[in-house]
Amino acid sequence: MRNKILALLAMTGVLTLLSGCMQVNQDITEDSTGFWNEYVVYPLSQTIEFFANATGESYGLAIIIVTIIIRVLLLPLNVKQLKSSKAMQDIQPELKELREKYSSKDAQTQQKLQQETMQLFQKNGVNPLAGCLPIIVQMPILIGFYHAIMRTAEIKTHNFLWLELGSPDPFLAILTAGTTFLQQKLMMAGGAAAQNPQMQMMMYIMPLMIGTxxxxxxxxxxLYWVVGNFVMIAQTIFIRKPMMEKAETGGNEK
Incomplete structure (x- = not known):
């Protein structure tokens, strides 16, 4: 669980760093140089332009379409992350027993705890870092899309529904925080993380940070964040929940 928290904090730091540097305030064009610009940001910007042109210059609709496409393409990674999370959840009772057995804080006992914990992971084919890897792989793509939105000049001058795409919107900011909270709550529902105070704290901190x-x-x-959250909520409901129910049914049959 500590590894997941560290991964979340690391991603937050990377997002903050990238939001304040890497030419984020400079428009992306075909003349932009550098690997990040040429092979990540500019292609994503052109994809937005393509769908905007296909939908009658609706950049808001283009953002929605591209967000959904990206989330669908990343679905296999999300499924892998869910399976890893489920595997960790399954061995939580045994992990708890080990921690109670080796509750002493002396170095020798803690070393024994680490050894038996690793043996438990190997026995059940669990990699404690496997749940973080899919998130790390996704981040360059998602941050690249963030840059494409921020640096595509045409987006700043267009409207979508009641939104001025180049200006902040308080209602959408609240919706962003709300959907982020709901998505995280659904992800933790019924799992060991639901009883973990640190993860509970992150469930409130992340929506507040993203909403701010x-x-x-x-x-x-x-708009990109909200649509992405709704897609993740749908994935959680239609993929994670059946996966958990199937695992529980199988466990009961045994």
Whole structure:
């Protein structure tokens, strides 16, 4: 669980770093140089442009379409992450027994705890870092899309529904925080994380942080966050929940 928290904090740091550097305030064009610009940001910007042109210059609709496409393409990684999370959840009772057995804080006991914990992981084919890897792999793509939205000049001058895509929108910022909270709550429902105070704290900190960003960033970016959250909520309901129920049914039959 500590590894997941560290991964979340690391991703937060990377997002904060990338939001303040890497030419984020400079428009992306075909003349932009550098690997990040040429092979990540510019292609994503052109994809937004393509769907905007296909939908009658609706950049808001283009952002929604591209967000859904990206989330669907990343679905295999999300499924892998869910399976890893489920595997860790399954061995939580045994991990708890080990911690109670080796509750002493002396170095020798803690070393024995680490050894038996690793043996438990190997016995059940569990990699404690496997749940973090899919998230790390996704981050360059998602951050690249964030840059494409922020640096595509045409987006700043267009409207979508009631939104001025180049300006912040308070309602959308609140919706961003709310959907982030719901998505995280559904992810933790019924799992060991639901009883973990640190993960419970992150469930409130992350929505507040993302919602605060959305109050100051252009609404085009908040639109991307909200749509992405809704897709993740749908994935959690239609993939994670059946997966958990199937595992529980199998466990009961045994």
């Amino acid at each position: 960003f959305a109050f100051f960033f252009p609404s085009a970016l908040a």
